[in-house]
Amino acid sequence: MTQTIINPTPKDYKSEVKPTWCPGCGDFGVLNATFRGLAELKLPTDQTVVVSGIGCSSRFPHFMKTFGFHSVHGRALPVAQGLKMARPDLNVITVGGDGDFFSIGAGHLVHAALRNIDITVVVMDNEIYGLTKGQTSPTSPQGHVTKSTPYGLLASQFNPIATALSLNVSFVARGYSAKPKELAALIQQGVQHKGFSFIHALSPCPTFYHTFDAWDAAVTPIEAEHDTHDKAKAIALALETERQYTGIFFKEERTTMDQAAHQQVQQSRPFDIEQYMKRYA
Amino acid sequence: MENEVTIRIGGESGEGTISGGDILALASARWGYHVYTFRTFPAEILGGPCMFQVRISDHPVKSMGDYADVLICLNKEAYDRNIGELRHGGVLIYDPSDFTPDQSDCITYAVPFNEIARKEVQLFQTKNMVMLGAICGLFGPPLEAIIQVVQSKLSRSRKANATLMEKNLLALDVAKKYVTEKITKSDPYLLGPVEKADRVVLNGNQAIVAGALAAQCRYFSGYPITPASDIMEGMAKELPQVGGTFLQAEDEIAALASVLGASYGGMRAMTATSGPGFSLMTELIGLSSMAELPVVIVDAQRAGPSTGMPTKMEQSDLSFALYAGHGDTPRIVIAPSSVANCYDLIIQAFEMAERYQMPVLFLTDQSLTARVESVDRHIFKTPELHERLQYNTNGSSSNGHHGSYAHEQMLVGAGTGAHDYARYANTTTGISPMSTPGTGSPAYVATGLEHDEAGHPDYEPEDHIAMMEKRFRKLATAAEEMPQPERYGDADATIGVIGWGSTEGTIQEAVDRARAQGYKVAALHPKVLSPLPDKAIQEFINSVDKVIVPENNYSGQLANLLGAKYGLKAIRVNKFGGIPFTASEILRAIEEVR
Numbered sequence: 001m002t003q004t005i006i007n008p009t010p011k012d013y014k015s016e017v018k019p020t021w022c023p024g025c026g027d028f029g030v031l032n033a034t035f036r037g038l039a040e041l042k043l044p045t046d047q048t049v050v051v052s053g054i055g056c057s058s059r060f061p062h063f064m065k066t067f068g069f070h071s072v073h074g075r076a077l078p079v080a081q082g083l084k085m086a087r088p089d090l091n092v093i094t095v096g097g098d099g100d101f102f103s104i105g106a107g108h109l110v111h112a113a114l115r116n117i118d119i120t121v122v123v124m125d126n127e128i129y130g131l132t133k134g135q136t137s138p139t140s141p142q143g144h145v146t147k148s149t150p151y152g153l154l155a156s157q158f159n160p161i162a163t164a165l166s167l168n169v170s171f172v173a174r175g176y177s178a179k180p181k182e183l184a185a186l187i188q189q190g191v192q193h194k195g196f197s198f199i200h201a202l203s204p205c206p207t208f209y210h211t212f213d214a215w216d217a218a219v220t221p222i223e224a225e226h227d228t229h230d231k232a233k234a235i236a237l238a239l240e241t242e243r244q245y246t247g248i249f250f251k252e253e254r255t256t257m258d259q260a261a262h263q264q265v266q267q268s269r270p271f272d273i274e275q276y277m278k279r280y281a
Numbered sequence: 282m283e284n285e286v287t288i289r290i291g292g293e294s295g296e297g298t299i300s301g302g303d304i305l306a307l308a309s310a311r312w313g314y315h316v317y318t319f320r321t322f323p324a325e326i327l328g329g330p331c332m333f334q335v336r337i338s339d340h341p342v343k344s345m346g347d348y349a350d351v352l353i354c355l356n357k358e359a360y361d362r363n364i365g366e367l368r369h370g371g372v373l374i375y376d377p378s379d380f381t382p383d384q385s386d387c388i389t390y391a392v393p394f395n396e397i398a399r400k401e402v403q404l405f406q407t408k409n410m411v412m413l414g415a416i417c418g419l420f421g422p423p424l425e426a427i428i429q430v431v432q433s434k435l436s437r438s439r440k441a442n443a444t445l446m447e448k449n450l451l452a453l454d455v456a457k458k459y460v461t462e463k464i465t466k467s468d469p470y471l472l473g474p475v476e477k478a479d480r481v482v483l484n485g486n487q488a489i490v491a492g493a494l495a496a497q498c499r500y501f502s503g504y505p506i507t508p509a510s511d512i513m514e515g516m517a518k519e520l521p522q523v524g525g526t527f528l529q530a531e532d533e534i535a536a537l538a539s540v541l542g543a544s545y546g547g548m549r550a551m552t553a554t555s556g557p558g559f560s561l562m563t564e565l566i567g568l569s570s571m572a573e574l575p576v577v578i579v580d581a582q583r584a585g586p587s588t589g590m591p592t593k594m595e596q597s598d599l600s601f602a603l604y605a606g607h608g609d610t611p612r613i614v615i616a617p618s619s620v621a622n623c624y625d626l627i628i629q630a631f632e633m634a635e636r637y638q639m640p641v642l643f644l645t646d647q648s649l650t651a652r653v654e655s656v657d658r659h660i661f662k663t664p665e666l667h668e669r670l671q672y673n674t675n676g677s678s679s680n681g682h683h684g685s686y687a688h689e690q691m692l693v694g695a696g697t698g699a700h701d702y703a704r705y706a707n708t709t710t711g712i713s714p715m716s717t718p719g720t721g722s723p724a725y726v727a728t729g730l731e732h733d734e735a736g737h738p739d740y741e742p743e744d745h746i747a748m749m750e751k752r753f754r755k756l757a758t759a760a761e762e763m764p765q766p767e768r769y770g771d772a773d774a775t776i777g778v779i780g781w782g783s784t785e786g787t788i789q790e791a792v793d794r795a796r797a798q799g800y801k802v803a804a805l806h807p808k809v810l811s812p813l814p815d816k817a818i819q820e821f822i823n824s825v826d827k828v829i830v831p832e833n834n835y836s837g838q839l840a841n842l843l844g845a846k847y848g849l850k851a852i853r854v855n856k857f858g859g860i861p862f863t864a865s866e867i868l869r870a871i872e873e874v875r
Contacts, residue, residue, distance in 0.1 A: 017737055047719045051542070054729075061726045062738065067718040068726035069545055072568050075538040078530065082539025085526045086500040087546035090719050111531040261526045268524035273495045277661045280481035281311075 008042055010035035017062045026203030026212075027057050029177030030124050033201075034064070034093075036180065037187035048091040051080040053100035056131045057124035057203065060095045074105030077112045080119045088118070088258040091191065098125040102138040102158050112196050113167035115257040120190040120197045124177070125160065128209035140209075161238035161249055164198045165231060171197035171251045172234065174244065176219050177204070178212065182246065189248065195256050202244060215244060222247035284314075284339035286420055286470040289349035289366060290412065291359030294323045294331040297409030298355060302333030303653070304434065305413060308426040309337045310482040310655040313475040317786075318484075318653040319345035319861065322592040330358055335653075337422075339475045342654075343786030347865040350470050351420065352387075353412055354379070355394065372468045374415065388468050390419065390460070397455055404445075407452035414456025419464065421472035424453055479658045485623040485649040488656075489579060490515035492627035493551055495664055498577070499525035500543035500550035502536040504558055507591040508650040509581040512553035533558035537565040537578065544574045545727055547717035549631055553579035556598055557588060559605070566640050567606040570752065572727040573705065573713070575634035575641075575669060577627070582646040584859045593859025594648035596782050597834040602642045603811055603842070609749065611756045613637065614811040616644040618785030620654040626808060628664045633763075635669040637755045638712060644810075646833070648861045649783040672702065672714035672722050703734040707747055711754030760812035768821060770796060770803030776874050777825035778804040779818070779851070781839050784831060784862055791867035802871055810839075813846065822849055827874050829854055831867050 052058035054073035061068025135148035138158035175183030190197035234249040292298030323329025348368035357380040501516035530536035584590035702723035716722035
């Protein structure tokens with residue numbers, strides 16, 4: 001029988017599976033922040049599903065005591081949305097990296113934003129492909145030299161926050177793995193937010209692209225007076241790329257598709273095949 | 282011929298050719314006849330040549346008919362395109378203001394469709410009603426049967442109004458009178474009164490929707506694609522009414538991914554697509570097989586490769602369905618052969634997906650999606666369903682679903698032993714008890730990585746071997762548990778015909794006709810193509826001298842499979858122009874066996 005823990009601690013979310021991440025990986029900070037955020041919310045592990053794609057960060061569900069779905073590269077968002085549409089009673093959290101969400105699965109982000117299904121996405125962005133050992137990512141800076149861009153990256157850099165804001169995502173925030181307390185608070189608020197919440201978690205890769213120092217210097221908390229309903233201001237902050245603002249850029253309450261769909265279902269009746277076939281008689 | 286006629290209507294899309302044909306089919310079926318339709322769609326959205334053929338008979342109809350007995354041409358192009366399909370001595374009906382036919386070996390009736398619609402009814406859109414009125418006058422369906430259908434169709438239409446109804450009735454009446462008074466009937470085709478029967482009239486896609494709903498499918502996600510979109514539209518309309526949810530996905534990858542998410546959440550879930558969309562889904566078919574998540578995927582085959590011919594039929598996705606995906610990926614492949622089969626086998630597809638926890642690919646084709654058949658109503662019963670093997674919190678497993686899906690008072694569950702639960706327990710059947718989130722049963726991680734019994738990533742050679750064998754063991758279990766296909770025809774046949782998918786009725790009709798000519802012939806039509814019913818197929822092959830394998834594809838995909846598995850050197854009969862077989866084509870192949 002599953003046991004009920006009334007006042008869970010972050011440890012209660014930690015599975016016995018040892019993370020495969022390199023020592024010093026930013027993802028440890030995000031994992032700990034997630035434990036902490038979920039503990040604050042007292043989320044029942046058996047009513048919570050963590051969905052991921054493929055990449056270093058997508059191993060995440062294995063390290064948690066919640067239900068998990070470690071899917072294929074880029075498809076965490078549609079898996080999570082299908083789960084939430086079918087089972088709106090569950091807490092659904094989607095995790096993964098910049099490759100998953102901004103490259104192979106970027107198309108899904110657009111539609112997740114439009115639908116505003118009540119799931120939370122935590123993107124662990126290290127600006128590099130780690131699992132495949134150091135190729136360029138959409139969030140790598142222009143000119144960046146990697147194994148796949150030996151002469152420097154020719155494409156420009158993807159701006160996750162500005163993109164999320166332009167897509168009308170209903171909760172947009174950024175945190176930093178080196179500040180797990182603040183990140184935990186953002187995850188907590190993201191999960192609480194009714195709708196699609198997008199948390200951009202800066203999570204450096206010490207092995208293939210060491211950005212700790214740069215981000216330590218660039219990370220700047222959004223000032224407390226920021227009006228989280230002011231989208232123009234939020235976009236302005238997002239476009240200030242020499243700084244990495246952290247905190248909540250924007251949030252708004254909108255109808256969620258899962259809620260709306262299940263309101264339709266309120267009037268439903270059990271299916272009766274004999275009744276149904278009358279239309280073809 | 283008494284009480285049987287095959288009528289083909291050729292016209293321009295948008296002038297009521299198809300809707301007129303639909304009305305004729307439905308009215309004939311309600312009157313008590315068996316019907317079987319075949320239609321082609323133009324590539325154009327508006328306009329373009331289209332054709333509707335309905336075979337109407339007082340005995341069960343198994344195929345679309347070799348030729349049209351009656352051809353109605355609503356314009357010259359329809360005549361040019363379809364005259365070759367009119368039987369020698371058949372009836373050609375045309376409007377002399379459109380063209381003058383040059384054909385001499387048929388009976389011709391000139392009916393001024395255009396003039397009657399324009400001048401007498403004074404509404405050109407009633408041209409298809411004029412045509413139906415003429416059919417009633419010439420071949421027997423009572424006008425009342427047509428009127429009933431027109432009335433019920435119009436009552437559901439946005440464009441309906443009293444004048445329109447009146448004009449439609451007038452058109453029917455005037456045309457019937459015209460042919461009765463002006464045309465001397467010299468053909469043998471006449472439908473007389475028959476006993477009413479309890480049948481329903483629907484197409485393959487509609488039967489799939491009905492079956493999926495009856496099978497308790499409560500989540501659907503798809504992306505529009507011809508010829509599968511009707512399934513999506515049907516599910517979009519019906520699911521909310523029965524407590525299910527629907528999501529139009531951004532692409533087919535997302536469609537299947539979200540269906541897998543729903544299945545993980547314990548729902549019976551499906552998607553429906555055609556070749557191009559199916560191609561996009563292949564990576565997720567592997568995930569479904571590896572993570573052992575039940576899912577039903579309908580592939581309404583159309584002529585390929587690539588975009589191919591979206592509105593034309595082909596049976597050319599069999600090899601793809603059998604092998605789609607990288608790695609060794611067990612899956613179940615089912616191919617229905619009729620509208621009735623679309624209903625009962627889609628239910629079977631859900632049952633097998635849930636029982637064996639793997640993807641079930643359901644192969645229809647364009648001709649079956651649009652084929653309207655009259656079907657005995659009694660087959661549409663509430664099916665007996667079995668839940669997926671559930672993991673119970675006391676460690677036992679059962680086929681019952683006990684979770685209430687409510688938050689209740691559980692704050693944090695699965696405190697101890699999380700991930701210790703052997704989600705992928707290596708059982709003798711290969712089937713492992715599943716846990717569903719939010720039901721009080723223990724947590725686990727579904728993963729596409731190779732894993733141990735607990736679902737933890739595991740690359741050890743012995744574990745990969747054990748899990749691979751476990752996954753494939755489910756196919757062996759399925760092969761044992763599934764019903765075997767039944768032989769049709771002579772027990773002492775020397776000629777065998779093995780087919781798959783939508784050709785079954787046509788093959789059976791050919792077998793009937795060959796037997797009537799004195800041939801010793803039998804047919805076998807497996808509905809489950811993975812796992813194959815080895816015993817039944819081998820026995821069948823051994824029992825005959827020669828085996829014909831007719832397929833609507835270029836390469837002979839079933840023949841290739843039977844050759845590889847059983848060493849069969851089949852006589853291949855391949856038709857791949859986008860049009861189904863006629864019974865006479867298969868009969869000819871039987872006659873040609875040496």
